[in-house]
Amino acid sequence: MKAWVPLLLRLGLLALLVAFLSNPLWFEPVLRPLTQNGAPAIYNQGSLSSLAFQHLRTVAIATAAAIVVAVALAILVTRPAGAEFLPLSRSLVNIGQTFPPVAVLALAVPAVGFGEKPTLIALFLYGLLPIFENTLTGLTTTPANVVEAARGAGMTGWQRLLKIELPLSLPVILAGIRLSVVISLATATIGSTVAAKTLGEVIIAGLQSNNLAFVLQGGLIVAALAVLIYDALTALERMAARRMGQVPAAG
Amino acid sequence: MGIRFDKLGVVIAAIAGYGAFLAPFATFRANRIVAGEPRSVLEALPSPVGLVLLAILVAAGLVALFRTPLAARLGASALALAVLALLIGNAGAYLTPEGNTFARVSPASGFWLLIFAFTLLLADVLTRLQLSPAGRVVLLGMAAAAIWLLLASGQWDSLSILKEYANRADSFWNEATRHVQLALGSLAAAVLVGIPLGILCHRVEALRAGVLNVLNIVQTIPSIALFGILIAPLGWVAANIPGASALGIRGIGAAPAFVALFLYSLLPVVANTVVGLAGVPRAANDAARGMGMTGAQRLWGVEFPLAFPVVLTGIRIVLVQNIGLATIAALIGGGGFGVFVFQGVGQTAMDLVLLGAVPTVALAFAAAIILDAVVEHVATRRSTTVAA
Numbered sequence: 001m002k003a004w005v006p007l008l009l010r011l012g013l014l015a016l017l018v019a020f021l022s023n024p025l026w027f028e029p030v031l032r033p034l035t036q037n038g039a040p041a042i043y044n045q046g047s048l049s050s051l052a053f054q055h056l057r058t059v060a061i062a063t064a065a066a067i068v069v070a071v072a073l074a075i076l077v078t079r080p081a082g083a084e085f086l087p088l089s090r091s092l093v094n095i096g097q098t099f100p101p102v103a104v105l106a107l108a109v110p111a112v113g114f115g116e117k118p119t120l121i122a123l124f125l126y127g128l129l130p131i132f133e134n135t136l137t138g139l140t141t142t143p144a145n146v147v148e149a150a151r152g153a154g155m156t157g158w159q160r161l162l163k164i165e166l167p168l169s170l171p172v173i174l175a176g177i178r179l180s181v182v183i184s185l186a187t188a189t190i191g192s193t194v195a196a197k198t199l200g201e202v203i204i205a206g207l208q209s210n211n212l213a214f215v216l217q218g219g220l221i222v223a224a225l226a227v228l229i230y231d232a233l234t235a236l237e238r239m240a241a242r243r244m245g246q247v248p249a250a251g
Numbered sequence: 252m253g254i255r256f257d258k259l260g261v262v263i264a265a266i267a268g269y270g271a272f273l274a275p276f277a278t279f280r281a282n283r284i285v286a287g288e289p290r291s292v293l294e295a296l297p298s299p300v301g302l303v304l305l306a307i308l309v310a311a312g313l314v315a316l317f318r319t320p321l322a323a324r325l326g327a328s329a330l331a332l333a334v335l336a337l338l339i340g341n342a343g344a345y346l347t348p349e350g351n352t353f354a355r356v357s358p359a360s361g362f363w364l365l366i367f368a369f370t371l372l373l374a375d376v377l378t379r380l381q382l383s384p385a386g387r388v389v390l391l392g393m394a395a396a397a398i399w400l401l402l403a404s405g406q407w408d409s410l411s412i413l414k415e416y417a418n419r420a421d422s423f424w425n426e427a428t429r430h431v432q433l434a435l436g437s438l439a440a441a442v443l444v445g446i447p448l449g450i451l452c453h454r455v456e457a458l459r460a461g462v463l464n465v466l467n468i469v470q471t472i473p474s475i476a477l478f479g480i481l482i483a484p485l486g487w488v489a490a491n492i493p494g495a496s497a498l499g500i501r502g503i504g505a506a507p508a509f510v511a512l513f514l515y516s517l518l519p520v521v522a523n524t525v526v527g528l529a530g531v532p533r534a535a536n537d538a539a540r541g542m543g544m545t546g547a548q549r550l551w552g553v554e555f556p557l558a559f560p561v562v563l564t565g566i567r568i569v570l571v572q573n574i575g576l577a578t579i580a581a582l583i584g585g586g587g588f589g590v591f592v593f594q595g596v597g598q599t600a601m602d603l604v605l606l607g608a609v610p611t612v613a614l615a616f617a618a619a620i621i622l623d624a625v626v627e628h629v630a631t632r633r634s635t636t637v638a639a
Contacts, residue, residue: 034483084257084259088371098616098618100574100575101575102589102611107608189473193582200475207503215479215483216479216480218476219475222472222473223471226471226472227471
C-alpha cells in the first residue's frame with residue numbers, strides 16, 4: 001500500500017470529526033433513520049463540541065499529573081537511595097493493573113463525591129501504572145556501557161539522568177503515556193455515569209431513552225478521537241525513537 | 252548503632268499509624284444511604300478487644316519499621332491482616348443496635364489504610380521470597396480459603412456489603428455466572444479464531460500489517476463506545492436474519508457485549524501468536540525439516556509448542572482485561588457484576604458498588620496470579636527441555 005493512503009484516511013477522519021463537532025446538524029439526515037417516534041437525531045442536551053472539549057481536558061489534566069508523578073517515582077526507585085522500593089513497586093504495578101478502571105472510578109466516588117473529581121482521581125491513579133512501568137523499563141535497560149562512559153566523562157548523577165538516561169528512555173516512556181491516554185479516554189467516557197461532563201453522556205442518554213442515533217454518534221465521536229490521538233502519539237514516539245537512533249518499535 | 256530503620260517500613264508504619272489512631276475504623280449509618288458517622292478503633296470495638304487490636308497493630312508496625320528478618324515481617328503482616336479481617340466483623344456486630352435492621356456498618360478509611368499498609372508489607376516480603384509458581388497458587392488458595400471461612404462463619408454478616416448481598420443473593424450469583432460467561436466465552440472464541448488467524452498472519456506476510464493494524468484500532472476504541480456502535484448492526488441482524496434472534500442475538504444485552512469483548516481479545520491473541528512463531532529458532536525448524544516433517548507436522552509438533560508460552564501470555568492479558576471490561580456490559584443490559592456497580596452509583600449506595608467491584612477485582616487478581624504461574628511454569632519447563 002502506498003505510504004500516503006493511511007495519512008489521507010486519518011486526515012479525512014479528522015475533517016469529518018471537526019465537521020461533526022462544529023456543525024452536527026449537517027449530519028442529521030444520516031442519523032434520522034435510526035430514531036423512532038420523532039425523537040431528536042442529534043444530541044440536544046448540551047453542545048457536542050463543548051462535551052468533547054471537557055472530555056479531552058479531563059484526560060489532559062489527569063495524564064499530565066500522572067506523567068509528573070509516575071516519572072518522578074520511577075526515577076526515585078532507580079536511584080541508589082530508593083533501591084529498596086524497586087522490587088515492591090514492580091509488584092504493585094502488576095497488582096494495580098488487575099484493577100478494572102471502572103472499579104477504580106466507582107470506588108473513588110465514596111471518597112470524593114460525584115462529578116469531575118472521582119473521574120480525575122480514577123484517571124490519574126490508573127494512568128500512573130503504564131507510565132511508571134515503562135519509565136522503569138526505560139531507566140533499568142539503559143545500556144550499562146553508555147552509563148559507564150558518561151561516568152568516565154565526569155558527569156554527575158543528575159547530569160547522567162538528564163542527558164543520558166531520560167533521553168534514551170524517551171521512546172519507551174512515550175509508549176507508556178500513549179497506553180495511559182487510551183485507557184483514560186475510555187475511562188473518562190464511563191465517568192459520565194458519576195456525573196462528569198464527558199462524551200459518555202451522549203451514549204448513556206441514548207441508552208436510557210432508547211435512541212440509537214445518540215448512542216451511535218457518541219460512540220463514533222469517542223472512537224474517532226481515541227484512534228486519532230493514538231495515531232498522533234505513535235507518530236511522536238517514532239520521531240523520538242529516530243532521534244535517539246533506535247529502530248522504531250512496531251505497532 | 253545496632254538498630255536500623257527500614258525505608259519501606261517507615262512508609263508502612265506512617266500509613267498504619269495514621270490509619271490506627273487518626274482515621275475512623277468503621278462508619279455507622281442509620282440507614283443505607285444517609286451520611287455516615289465515623290467511629291475510631293476504641294469506639295467501634297468493646298474496649299479490651301480494641302486495645303488488643305491496637306497492641307497487635309503497634310507491634311506489627313514496629314516489626315515493619317526496623318530491619319527485621321523476612322520471617323518476622325511475614326508473620327507480622329499476616330497476623331495484622333488476619334486480626335483486622337476478623338475484628339471488622341466484631342465492629343459490625345458491636346455497633347449495630349440490637350434488632351435494628353436499617354443501621355449499616357461499613358469499614359472506614361482507617362481500616363482500608365491499615366489493610367493497605369500491611370498488604371504492602373506482605374507484598375514486599377512475598378516479592379523478596381521469590382516464590383515458585385506453585386507456591387504462589389497455593390498461597391492464593393489459602394487466602395481464598397480464609398476469606399471463604401470468614402464468609403461462611405457469618406463473622407462478616409453484620410457488615411453493610413453483606414447486607415446488600417443478603418438482599419440480592421440470587422441475582423448476585425446470576426450476575427456472577429453471566430460475568431464469568433462473558434469473560435471466558437469471549438476469550439474462548441478469541442482463542443479459536445485468533446490462533447489460526449495469527450498462524451495465517453505468520454505465514455502470509457502480506458496479511459500481517461493489515462490485520463494487526465485493524466485489531467489495533469479496535470483495541471483503541473473505548474469499550475462503551477464499541478458496545479454502542481455494535482448495538483445498531485446487531486439489532487439489524489436480529490431483525491432481518493431469520494433465526495438470529497432465536498439464538499439470543501439482540502441489539503442490546505449480552506450479544507453486543509460478547510462481540511465487543513471478543514474483538515478486544517483478538518489483538519493480544521493474534522499479536523502474541525505472530526510474535527511467538529517469529530521467535531521460533533530457525534535451527535529448530537531446519538532440524539524438523541531435515542527429519543522429513545511436513546509443514547503441518549512442523550507447525551503443530553515444533554513451531555507451535557515453542558511459541559506456546561508467548562501465546563499464553565497473550566491469553567493472560569486478555570482474561571484479566573475481559574474480567575474488567577465485562578463490568579461495562581451492564582450499561583447496555585448485558586449483565587455481570589457491573590449491574591451492582593452502576594445500580595450502586597445510581598442509588599448512591601456505596602456498599603452496593605463494593606458488592607460489584609470487590610468480586611470483579613478479586614476475580615481479575617486471581618486470574619492474573621494463576622495464569623502468571625502457568626505461563627512461568629510452561630516457560631521454565633520449555634527452557635529446561637530445550638537445554639536437555
